[in-house]
Amino acid sequence: MSSNRSTTDPHHGTLRSLRFWLAPFAVVAAVMSALAYFYLGALLDPSENLRQFPMAIVNQDVGDVLPGSDERQNFGDQITEGILDGIDPEEIDLQRMGISAANQGLDDGSLYGAIVIPSDFTKRISILAQASVVPGDIEKPIITLYTNPRTGAFATGIVTTVGDRALSQVNDTVGQQLTETVTATLAESAPDLQLSGASSLVLAQPIDALTVEHKPLPDGTGAGLSAFFYTLLLILAGFTGATIINAVVDSALGFVPTEYGPLYIARETTRMSRLQVLALKWGITVVMSLIVSALYLWISTALGMPAPRALLLWEYGALAISAVGITSLAVMSIFGAAGLLVNLIVFIVLGLPSSGGTIPIEATPRMFEWLSTFEPMHQIYLAVRSILYFDGRPDAGLGHGVTMTIVGLVFGLVVGALVTWIYDRVGFHRAADAPVRLPWRPSRQHDRDSAVAADTVRSDDSVGAGEDAGEDDRDDRGESSGSSEHSGDSDGPANEMGDPAARRG
Incomplete structure (x- = not known):
């Protein structure tokens, strides 16, 4: 019986589900269609x-x-x-x-x-x-x-x-x-x-x-495109960096298993709360932003890109990476795995065509003009362009860009901390054995249902174990009886207890 259960795939019915087959196609088709619509729609005419x-x-x-x-x-x-x-x-x-x-x-x-x-x-x-x-x-x-x-x-x-x-x-x-x-x-x-x-x-x-x-650009600016691509690097550092940090930290703390080739490692889950884990990830992101911004500056200048305000570019780059990374981590902490798609849409799918880095906002559909009022990539582009091309003048976009970047940073901190704190208070703990308390369902009733389900699982698991235990008990009793027969001459009560014939007499 135990052997049959161990060879049965708990998801044997999943492959027969229509939802299993439709879900990946639907999600990929939706995201790629959005990419095509927004990217081509922004530049074709x-x-x-x-x-x-x-x-x-x-x-x-x-x-x-x-x-x-x-x-x-x-x-x-x-x-x-x-x-x-x-x-x-x-x-x-x-x-x-x-x-x-x-x-x-x-x-x-x-x-x-x-x-x-x-x-x-x-x-x-x-x-x-x-x-x-x-x-x-x-x-x-x-x-x-x-x-x-x-x-x-x-x-x-x-x-x-x-x-x-x-x-x-x-x-x-x-x-x-x-x-x-x-x-x-x-x-x-x-x-x-x-x-x-x-x-x-x-x-x-x-x-x-x-x-x-009017004031021609020096060599090494890519005909005015270096500011856009530098902005894209900052966005990717925050978005991709946050995704990597999220995966590494969750793996190290036991929330998700780790795979290295054929190795599958599942660690014990930490007892840290959601908010504590998020704060840890935020701290790592801030340190990462300082390092990556310095690397970007070093690599770009080594390749010949003019950076007349190098210190300012490093400082703002670190701020922008931190803002994007902290907000991305907040989104992933709130939505889980689906947060990766949310970040992709917000920072990349909608960000690129509304950035104004390749095509002026005034030459794109009106929807992108509206998106540019809050999309992170446009705000960061204005600041980076001001630093690289306009000597870091506040009225050339730096002031607006810094202000909006700080607003985005504060938004990510407040929303991320508030929602994860609520999750902790309600009882949505990140543990395999944690009870799931749904806000639309009474918690006591759900606990009783969970307890019944757990008892059912334990009773099912105990059947095979009980059979094996019964055999072991019988073997033990047999051994005990044999031992008593040999010791009956010196221990009458023991012989009387161990020998069935003695009990019958």
């Missing part, structure tokens, strides 16, 4: 999703009096109005401002680009008109499109596309107007003169549009 993309237009033109006219003209004003009229305000937030405000916006990353019209623009237009009919060198007036490479390569591409389209339309409009003006002037003052082909071509495209990088 940025032009369609473009909205409120911040740029500046700076008109420094002071105007001038054109030859043959007493009226003062300002082509810069006309061009500014033309550009504003030709751009959809829902897509591009083109803001009028002075040159100092534009430089400030480019310096702190709040502007992706700027269109600047110089102070002598009208004068140069006038000179160009005169030079078209008078032999001599012709120098076109210049409008400069400033990009901000420190906001990312994709944002720079959007600025270039928008600027080229706007300035091309302005060039055609001004060229047509200038050609008509010069032709009319010649018809009145010098009807025998005609514009040459070269002059007509120059007047048709009178503006020289230049694209210039």
Whole structure:
């Protein structure tokens, strides 16, 4: 009987369950579908999703009096109005401002680009008109499109596309107007003169549009992507590090078995409470964050990545890793094994497309703009980008990033400590023989049910043991009887007790 029970798999019915076969497929399909939807949905059509993309237009033109006219003209004003009229305000937030405000916006990353019209623009237009009919060198007036490479390569591409389209339309409009003006002037003052082909071509495209990088990035920054990948490293250090720490500590304390190849080791479970174990894991995470942040800094600089604020980068890196790791451990302590999926979705699946590190938030679907208000990866990216590209300026994202990182850290500490404390108080202990007290079921009734189940198991287990014990008892009695027969001459009472014949007599 004992042999039959020992060879029976307690989960022999599990393989026949439809739920067993459907569960892994359903979970994997759901997670991978979410990955595909969020990742591809964030980048497939940025032009369609473009909205409120911040740029500046700076008109420094002071105007001038054109030859043959007493009226003062300002082509810069006309061009500014033309550009504003030709751009959809829902897509591009083109803001009028002075040159100092534009430089400030480019310096702190709040502007992706700027269109600047110089102070002598009208004068140069006038000179160009005169030079078209008078032999001599012709120098076109210049409008400069400033990009901000420190906001990312994709944002720079959007600025270039928008600027080229706007300035091309302005060039055609001004060229047509200038050609008509010069032709009319010649018809009145010098009807025998005609514009040459070269002059007509120059007047048709009178503006020289230049694209210039505002404070170009040094080598070793990956065209503005190093901040994003460094952010990703910090997230992975916190998320993956917490997962590793959780598994190692639980194994060492006996909550889960340990397997090394063919070896299967099950240790005795500790008597520490859930909150004590979580606090232990948190302490290990903090120490780990200091070490890993230093390793990241050392490896990145060894590979040639500029780190002008190295100490600040190490300090914030340790803070970010600690915040992500502590929150991840809190989630796993609350949800158990399912917490790994929760962390994966929060920190990776939703974090990457809403980070703004590869594609600006203004060029992603609105859902990601909402996610970026609290998703950890976006907050960490703003701080890391400020440290690496904007000299650690608080107004360039460092202040916001540090504040939100601390908020996330406190959230993980408070929620994790509170929920695990409640688990301990209710009686949800992490032990194989701990009674499970469900909040929707009376604890006394459940204890009685558990006791009955335990007695049933013990009675089943005692059947085989009882048979074996009975055989052993009979053997012992037989041996005792034999011994009594040999000792009957000297011990009458013993013989009388041990010999059945003596008892019958």
